[in-house]
Amino acid sequence: MAQRPKGRSPFFWGSMIMLSYAVIAGLSITDAIDAPLNFILMIAPAGLMVPLFRSASRRIDQGGSIMCGKGQAQLRYTKRVMICTALYLASFGLMVFFIDQREPSEALRTVLAVPPGLAVIGIFWAVGRLIIEEQDEFVRMLIIRQSLIASGFSLSIASVWGFLEAADVVPHADAYWWPVAWFIGLAIGAVMNRVKFGSWGAV
């Protein structure tokens, strides 16, 4: 009989992250919270990435995989995303602390603001490497499909929101919310994979 994996599943932690970001985005866009508090609140859901990846790694160690596939490429992907997430948390925390407390010069603010963005680029790079390294063609197709759905979802929202914002219909949304929308799009892509192919995908 198959052994039931211990602890919460990666789906649980992923859902918690999505839910948290949705709530923070709602509060931020409606100006219910100010910018410094928004930055601080954005760190907390990213911290949930740690139990998410521990849960995913545990599943791989138990002979399974995060969602499907043989696991090797996914294991490397998980490690890369964990590193990028750790860098994101550290650089974001540093940026919030300095900008909020020390009021640094524009040059220093630029230096502080670039690393969190680079860490997010690192996550996109990890997804790209997963597509290259995944040897299972069916799983690779699921990942590509998931990524295309995520890109379509986030770019569509960004386009519509941008014009609505220009027409003063909706409040301003900072550009760093679009990668968050892309990650939500990955979750939507996983559901669409499940409906069409019976497997969630691997991201």
Add this chain to the structure above:
Amino acid sequence: MKNRLKVLRAERSWSQQDLADKLNVSRQSVNAIETGKYDPSLPLAFKIAEVFDMAIEAIFERD
């Protein structure tokens, strides 16, 4: 595309996981091919034919 994967696998008493291990793919891939949700690439179709020691056209056929 139709295929006889499920029947051929049953004749040999192989589980989906057994076949997946022989093909070096995930069990989900075997399931998706068996149920007709995913058509394998030509290299994978050749590999499947090799594992069953049969010609591709004896395993796969057009709808």
